[in-house]
Amino acid sequence: DAGVTQSPTHLIKTRGQQVTLRCSPKSGHDTVSWYQQALGQGPQFIFQYYEEEERQRGNFPDRFSGHQFPNYSSELNVNALLLGDSALYLCASSWGPQETQYFGPGTRLLVL
Amino acid sequence: AQKVTQAQTEISVVEKEDVTLDCVYETRDTTYYLFWYKQPPSGELVFLIRRNSFDEQNEISGRYSWNFQKSTSSFNFTITASQVVDSAVYFCALSEYIMEYGNKLVFGAGTILRVKS
Numbered sequence: 001d002a003g004v005t006q007s008p009t010h011l012i013k014t015r016g017q018q019v020t021l022r023c024s025p026k027s028g029h030d031t032v033s034w035y036q037q038a039l040g041q042g043p044q045f046i047f048q049y050y051e052e053e054e055r056q057r058g059n060f061p062d063r064f065s066g067h068q069f070p071n072y073s074s075e076l077n078v079n080a081l082l083l084g085d086s087a088l089y090l091c092a093s094s095w096g097p098q099e100t101q102y103f104g105p106g107t108r109l110l111v112l
Numbered sequence: 113a114q115k116v117t118q119a120q121t122e123i124s125v126v127e128k129e130d131v132t133l134d135c136v137y138e139t140r141d142t143t144y145y146l147f148w149y150k151q152p153p154s155g156e157l158v159f160l161i162r163r164n165s166f167d168e169q170n171e172i173s174g175r176y177s178w179n180f181q182k183s184t185s186s187f188n189f190t191i192t193a194s195q196v197v198d199s200a201v202y203f204c205a206l207s208e209y210i211m212e213y214g215n216k217l218v219f220g221a222g223t224i225l226r227v228k229s
Contacts, residue, residue, distance in 0.1 A: 031214070042116075042203055042219030043157070055214040088155055097214035103149070103157035 004104035025093030118220035135204030
């Protein structure tokens with residue numbers, strides 16, 4: 001039973017660039033949530049997708065956008081990258097929006 | 113607004129000692145969930161437990177136990193006879209139950225646990 005997978009594992013970008021991170025949910029899960037974890041801090045909720053719609057959003061600017069595909073996989077896009085966007089980006093999946101979230105290994109993004 | 117406080121930034125213990133990680137939460141909702149996750153150096157958050165606000169029974173799973181007290185808004189986690197493999201960052205998290213809006217986890221800052229042999 002495959003768990004949550006994310007790609008790429010590491011990424012280096014420069015300020016102003018755009019980045020796309022990808023997530024495949026755990027088998028049987030239909031809901032995907034994204035979190036940003038800065039070094040030494042707890043994860044911060046970005047948004048949650050269910051039925052291909054954004055259901056809830058945290059306090060992140062519009063530079064952060066996402067998408068969910070019919071196979072339940074998801075992408076996180078960040079435009080106009082800032083140095084402060086450097087973080088570990090975690091994807092979590094669940095069987096429905098209210099159920100326990102299981103996390104993937106994350107994508108480490110470094111913005112130079 | 114929801115808030116989770118983990119006052120212990122870092123704890124160091126010697127193997128086989130018992131250790132308790134504290135978690136205090138704030139919410140105005142009557143229906144909510146509490147969680148503990150473990151984050152080893154690899155970075156992946158590992159789910160440990162979920163407890164709903166109507167179930168105050170303590171839970172034990174092997175060497176792990178959890179004490180939920182609504183009166184003090186606390187959800188503490190105890191590891192009995194700690195082992196080196198327990199070394200990790202532990203996060204307490206809270207979510208509201210809002211059917212139409214999904215499930216947003218609010219995390220504490222985490223507690224670094226170092227278990228020395």
